[in-house]
Amino acid sequence: MDHHTRAPTKGLREGSPLKRRAILDAARVLFVAEGFERTSVDAVALRANVSKRTVYDYYGGKSTLLVRVVEEVGQALMDSIHLAIRAHLGDEASLTGSRELEAALIAFALQVASSTIESSDYAAFVKLVSTEGSHLTEMSGHSLADAPENAIAERLAYFAREGLLEVTNANRAADHFVALSFALVINNGGVFGKPSVPDTTETITEGVRAFFRAYSAR
Numbered sequence: 319m320d321h322h323t324r325a326p327t328k329g330l331r332e333g334s335p336l337k338r339r340a341i342l343d344a345a346r347v348l349f350v351a352e353g354f355e356r357t358s359v360d361a362v363a364l365r366a367n368v369s370k371r372t373v374y375d376y377y378g379g380k381s382t383l384l385v386r387v388v389e390e391v392g393q394a395l396m397d398s399i400h401l402a403i404r405a406h407l408g409d410e411a412s413l414t415g416s417r418e419l420e421a422a423l424i425a426f427a428l429q430v431a432s433s434t435i436e437s438s439d440y441a442a443f444v445k446l447v448s449t450e451g452s453h454l455t456e457m458s459g460h461s462l463a464d465a466p467e468n469a470i471a472e473r474l475a476y477f478a479r480e481g482l483l484e485v486t487n488a489n490r491a492a493d494h495f496v497a498l499s500f501a502l503v504i505n506n507g508g509v510f511g512k513p514s515v516p517d518t519t520e521t522i523t524e525g526v527r528a529f530f531r532a533y534s535a536r
Contacts, residue, residue, distance in 0.1 A: 340366040341373055342390065345383045350442050354384055354450045384453055388446050394439040396465050402429040407473045419482045420530050427499035427522045434504055435518075467492040474533075484535045491533055498525035 344365035348357040359380060363370040377383045406426040413419045434440045447454065471492035478485040485491045502525055503518050 337366070337368050337372060338376055341368060341376060341383070342387060346387045346391070346442060349384060349387060349450070350445050354380065354453050381453060384446070384450060388443065388454060391439040391443045391446075392465075395434065395437065395443060396469070398433045398437070399430055399466050399469055402426050402433070403469060403473060405429065409476070413477070413480075413482065416482060416530070416534055419477060420526065420534075423495070423499075423530070424523050424526045427495075427526055428519065431500035431503045431518055431522060434500065440504075467496060470495060478535075481535055483533050485533055494532070495526075495529050498529045 341362060344362045345357070348361055348365060352361075357380065359370055359373050362380075362383065363373050366373070373383075377386065403426065406422045406429065407413075411422060413422055467489060471488040474483060474485055474491050474495065475488040477483045478488070483491075499522050502521050
């Protein structure tokens with residue numbers, strides 16, 4: 319089964335991994351292009367080259383399909399964040415000084431911003447969550463909602479224990495970090511505006527330095 323594809327809900331068939339993949343891919347394209355209401359199960363089945371019955375047997379209907387699509391693209395974004403954490407902020411990075419940590423945080427935020435801005439997953443995620451929220455009530459309280467901040471909070475708490483940061487609430491610090499760094503770039507242009515590399519670098523560098531002034535160990 320695909321890494322990002324959840325096991326079928328009880329009572330549904332797991333069936334062919336290739337068909338499951340084709341159905342999800344078809345649903346994602348149609349939901350983004352046409353919206354939830356205008357996308358029919360017939361259209362998904364036609365695009366995926368499967369029967370309508372197969373769509374229902376594998377996923378149960380449009381609502382479940384939408385949730386699975388959003389889960390999948392959200393998880394893909396989380397994977398990119400974990401990759402950037404491993405590349406710049408992992409234990410093996412051996413960051414022993416404030417300047418090293420500041421540089422690593424800048425590099426981390428730049429990698430996340432770059433991968434997100436160029437990501438079709440992010441574009442799909444933003445559009446679906448912003449336009450189809452009323453059909454995503456099942457995802458209220460979903461673990462993906464706070465996953466990026468939680469992953470960053472764990473790293474900030476680690477650096478605080480190492481004496482490189484002064485953090486009393488790691489989750490709040492993570493929210494501040496995201497808001498001051500890659501969220502500024504993504505939200506001010508993001509996928510659609512695709513800000514220039516110099517602008518992105520300057521924005522993130524200034525934001526991380528502002529974060530560091532607030533949270534660096536005294």
